[in-house]
Structures are given as structure tokens and as C-alpha cells.
Amino acid sequence: KNEVEQSPQNLTAQEGEFITINCSYSVGISALHWLQQHPGGGIVSLFMLSSGKKKHGRLIATINIQEKHSSLHITASHPRDSAVYICAVRLWEYGNKLVFGAGTILRVKS
Amino acid sequence: DTGVSQDPRHKITKRGQNVTFRCDPISEHNRLYWYRQTLGQGPEFLTYFQNEAQLEKSRLLSDRFSAERPKGSFSTLEIQRTEQGDSAMYLCASSLYSGGGSRTGELFFGEGSRLTVL
Numbered sequence: 001k002n003e004v005e006q007s008p009q010n011l012t013a014q015e016g017e018f019i020t021i022n023c024s025y026s027v028g029i030s031a032l033h034w035l036q037q038h039p040g041g042g043i044v045s046l047f048m049l050s051s052g053k054k055k056h057g058r059l060i061a062t063i064n065i066q067e068k069h070s071s072l073h074i075t076a077s078h079p080r081d082s083a084v085y086i087c088a089v090r091l092w093e094y095g096n097k098l099v100f101g102a103g104t105i106l107r108v109k110s
Numbered sequence: 111d112t113g114v115s116q117d118p119r120h121k122i123t124k125r126g127q128n129v130t131f132r133c134d135p136i137s138e139h140n141r142l143y144w145y146r147q148t149l150g151q152g153p154e155f156l157t158y159f160q161n162e163a164q165l166e167k168s169r170l171l172s173d174r175f176s177a178e179r180p181k182g183s184f185s186t187l188e189i190q191r192t193e194q195g196d197s198a199m200y201l202c203a204s205s206l207y208s209g210g211g212s213r214t215g216e217l218f219f220g221e222g223s224r225l226t227v228l
Contacts (some may be wrong), residue, residue, distance in 0.1 A: 004152075032218060035217075035219075040221070042219065042221045043153075043201065043203075043219035044219070044223075045217050045218065045219070047218050048215075048216050048217075060132070086152050086153070088152070088153075097166060098143070098145075098155060098160075098217075099155070100145075100152035100153045100154070100155075101152050102150070102151055102152045103151075103152050110160055
């Protein structure tokens with residue numbers, strides 16, 4: 001079992017829909033990252049969370065430390081949001097090692 | 111500073127050859143990470159440096175892999191005697207670490223170096 005599990009693996013949405021991507025982890029963490037990866041490899045850090053909630057534009061990320069769960073929400077989705085969204089956790093036990101989820105492939109259709 | 115840069119972006123090589131990738135992090139960042147990503151998978155940790163010191167290496171990193179960061183700035187990842195299973199995207203990231211587990215800053219990734227071993 002992976003230490004970081006994401007769901008769904010694939011998601012297709014219509015433009016304008018509200019989207020939620022979930023991340024569950026089974027280890028003690030010091031922080032959780034949400035990353036966006038576009039085709040061709042480039043990865044961009046969207047959020048780094050250790051508690052609570054953060055918002056940036058149409059993106060909202062929440063984390064529940066007790067439940068070991070985080071969600072990434074996209075409001076009013078747009079085709080340019082189509083990308084792979086990756087959850088990564090920074091482990092307490094192993095310094096600053098990051099463990100990545102397998103990613104969620106999001107496609108937003110116009 | 112335009113961010114993390116990696117070179118080359120693409121490398122095609124024959125099995126058994128050696129390859130070297132270079133990563134130039136954001137200039138003030140003291141932490142530098144190497145990850146490997148295969149198609150359909152999330153990145154896997156390979157190794158990381160704080161300044162010039164290599165602090166951790168993954169068990170994935172066989173003795174054919176070596177990484178250096180000689181002056182605490184750019185880093186190189188060398189793969190000797192490449193095998194077809196080494197074909198992957200090799201990603202570099204950097205961050206600013208200011209002490210304490212929760213005080214590692216945002217990660218900034220390069221575009222990656224895609225390796226194809228024939």
C-alpha cells in the first residue's frame with residue numbers, strides 16, 4: 001500500500017464544474033504539497049499546507065491532520081486547468097523526504 | 111533568476127552508455143532534490159543535498175547512479191552503464207531550508223530531463 005493515495009485517478013469535467021481531488025496519507029507528516037504537472041514534465045507547486053485551508057484564485061486546498069486527508073478544489077473549472085495534480089507529503093521521520101501520490105489526471109472539456 | 115533549469119531536456123542513448131544531467135537551482139536555495147518519474151507514476155525520490163552535502167539517498171539509487179553538488183550550487187546526476195529500465199523523466203527541485211522540519215519552503219521544479227535508453 002502506498003503511503004500516499006490519491007483519488008480519483010482520472011477525472012473528466014465540463015467547463016464550469018466544481019472539482020475535488022482527494023489525498024489520503026498513512027504516515028506522520030510535517031507538510032503536504034499540491035503540485036500541478038502539465039504535459040511535457042513541468043511541475044508547479046500550488047500549495048504547501050501544514051494545517052487548515054489555503055486559497056489562491058479558483059484553487060482551494062484543505063488539510064485535516066487528524067484524519068490524514070487533504071483535498072484540492074477547483075471552482076469554475078476551465079480547460080486550461082487540464083493537467084495532472086499530484087499530492088506529496090513531507091515525512092517527519094525521514095528529514096525532508098517527499099513521498100508523492102500517483103497523481104490525478106484532470107481533463108476539463110469546453 | 112528564472113527558476114530551476116535542467117540540461118539537457120532530452121537525451122537518447124544506447125544501453126551501456128553513461129549519461130549526465132545537470133540542474134541549476136534557484137540561486138539562494140540551499141536544498142536540491144532529484145526525483146525520477148516514469149509514465150503514469152508520481153515522482154520517486156532519488157536523493158537530496160543541503161548545500162554541498164548529500165543528506166539522503168534512496169534505495170532506488172543503485173551504484174550506477176551518482177549525484178554531486180560540488181560547490182553547493184548546481185548539481186549533476188550521472189548514470190553509468192545505462193539500462194532500458196533507466197528510461198524516465200529526471201526531475202530536479204530546489205527549496206530554501208531555514209531549520210526545523212516545518213520550515214522548508216516551497217519546492218520549485220525544473221522542466222525535467224527525459225532519458226530514453228535504446
